[in-house]
Amino acid sequence: MxxxxxxxxxxxxxxxxxxxxxxxxxxxxxxxxxxxxxxxxxxxxxxxxxxxxxxxxxxxxxxxxxxxxxxxxxxxxxxxxxxxxxxxxxxxxxxxxxxxxxxxxxxxxxxxxxxxxxxxxxxxxxxxxxxxxxxxxxxxxxxxxxxxxxxxxxxxxxxxxxxxxxxxxxxxxxxxxxxxxxxxxxxxxxxxxxxxxxxxxxxxxxxxxxxxxxxxxxxxxxxxxxxxxxxxxxxxxxxxGRSVLLRVAKSPAKPGETLLSLRDLTYVDADNVPRLKKIDLDLKAGEILGIAGVSGNGQSELLEILGGMRTPTSGSIRYKGRELVGSKAFSARNLRKIGIGHVPEDRHRAGLVLSFSANECTILGYHDNPEYNRGLRLDRDAMVRNCETYIEKYDIRPPDAYLLASDFSGGNQQKLVLAREMEQSPDVLLVGQPTRGVDIGAIEFIHKQLIQMRDAGKAILVVSVEIDEVMSIADRIAVMFDGEIVGEVSAEEATETRLGLMMAGVRESTTPEMA
Missing domain, CATH: 3.40.50.300 (P-loop containing nucleotide triphosphate hydrolases)
Structure with a gap:
């Protein structure tokens, strides 16, 4: 031509x-x-x-x-x-x-x-x-x-x-x-x-x-x-502008005890539409469990329930053997206190206050920690030092702890939220769309951080609509369709075709030839 x-x-x-x-x-x-x-x-x-x-x-x-x-x-x-x-x-x-x-x-x-x-x-x-x-x-x-x-x-x-x-x-x-x-x-x-x-x-x-x-x-x-x-x-x-590793280099997972266990978890929304239907899942220490699926099939509701932002209609959520549903611990604030961190899917709606500075946003949810809280007043110097540490480690640009969250790009806003949650070293980390809006170089860094947390014995649940991302970082993959888990496979057994069929609603048990 x-x-x-x-x-x-x-x-x-x-x-x-x-x-x-x-x-x-x-x-x-x-x-x-x-x-x-x-x-x-x-x-x-x-x-x-x-x-x-x-x-x-x-x-x-x-x-x-x-x-x-x-x-x-x-x-x-x-x-x-x-x-x-x-x-x-x-x-x-x-x-x-x-x-x-x-x-x-x-x-x-x-x-x-x-x-x-x-x-x-x-x-x-x-x-x-x-x-x-x-x-x-x-x-x-x-x-x-x-x-x-x-x-x-x-x-x-x-x-x-x-x-x-x-x-x-x-x-x-x-x-x-x-x-x-x-x-x-x-x-x-x-x-x-x-x-x-x-x-x-x-x-x-x-x-x-x-x-x-x-x-x-x-x-x-x-x-x-x-x-x-x-x-x-x-x-x-x-x-x-530099060499980038497109796939995560990682050793095989070494799963330990079950930290989070869901049984028959069901959620019906205000319009009486069932969004989650009897979800059974186990998340173990030392592994990354990926949740795949086309957006709108219940992943958001699952993540928000586990993060304490919604209350399930019925079912059980056990953390380290302790039932959370119906307990005083079942709120976003208390779940963080007991060791469940949450990076929400929508950083603008649930992860940041855009009119706050970076140093204020990096203590959201943890502002009553003694290192920042001085009774009636917050320790601004400690907040700024904390934020500057995150900025350096996570390469947040521009490197300004006083800049409003609204003035950062979407990818750097995401790194502010990730830094805040990951640096608390929770035993369970819930991550929604970890690299949404993030530059390809930063994706490499974020994936490495998640693998390091896994190798330190943490349990990580990742929800992502990017099938390549799920296949790259997860050790096990569960697929959601219409509010249900339609199949689960190990990372070694996962193929794009196999996951794609499940994402379209074909149950794993009906596709033995794909095994």
């Missing part, structure tokens, strides 16, 4: 938000009928760049060319008119509308809605067949599984005659099997002459599906490569 007349070209694009130079002199060329990956750490400027292409932002300077012709993109409508469609990480669909209604929303076809619907139905059936995007056009979107909702977003873009399709972290909520099906769809789009831009932090996906890849670091475009001529390790090094 000639690169003289690419589908999309960016020339010297710059974008600043106040003092932050988010995109610095970016130039990019995307070949027609190809899949082009864009990778980079959190905050590298990938989403800002694509938001400029889609018209959410306007560049301060630079030029956008579509098929070799300069194009002024002032808003999403002008981007759509230029033949660009975007599938966002969080789908832009109306759950109570049908597939058909969602797709024609905003371009209904005139005053006579029935004619517009009939024409749209016919066109959608054609598009579904051409691009292998089968979905019931009369289904209510809110009733569809997440993989089909994503197809609806792609169909919506194609219906608007998109020739260039941008996908932002498209596999974040998919099982491995759903992700593989998406890749087949993208391959079909490529073969039919469409151009796809894939924004992802998952290097495995870049290697599996893209033709070319561009790497961004700290707002700059630092490398372009043919995917066939690079490697995951090389891309990781370009993203971070």
């Amino acid at each position: 000639s690169e003289q007349n690419p589908a999309l070209e960016l020339r010297h694009v710059n974008k600043s938000f106040g003092p932050v130079h988010a995109n610095k002199d970016i130039s990019l060329s995307v070949n027609r009928s190809s899949i082009h990956g864009i990778v980079g750490e959190n905050g590298a400027g990938k989403s800002t760049l694509m938001s400029i292409v889609y018209g959410f932002y306007q560049a301060d300077s630079g030029e956008i060319l579509i098929n070799g012709v300069p194009c002024q993109i002032d808003n999403p409508q002008s981007s759509i008119e230029a033949g660009i469609g975007m599938v966002h990480q969080h789908f832009m669909l109306v759950d109570t509308f049908t597939v058909l209604e969602n797709i024609i929303l905003g371009i209904e076809g005139g005053a006579c809605l029935s004619k517009g619907l009939a024409a749209a139905r016919e066109e959608l059936i054609r598009l579904e067949k051409e691009y292998s995007l089968e979905v019931n056009v009369d289904a209510i979107v809110g009733d569809l599984p997440v993989g089909l909702r994503q197809r609806v977003e792609i169909l919506k873009a194609l219906y608007r005659e998109a020739e260039i399709l941008i996908l932002d972290e498209p596999t974040g909520v998919l099982t491995p099997q759903e992700a593989d099906h998406l890749f087949r769809i993208l391959d079909t789009l490529r073969k039919q002459g469409k151009t796809v831009i894939l924004i992802t932090h998952k290097l495995r996906e870049i290697m599996a599906i893209t033709d070319n890849v561009s790497v961004m670091r700290r707002g700059e475009m630092v490398a372009h490569a043919k995917t066939s001529e690079t490697t995951r390790d090389a891309l990781a090094e370009m993203m971070v």
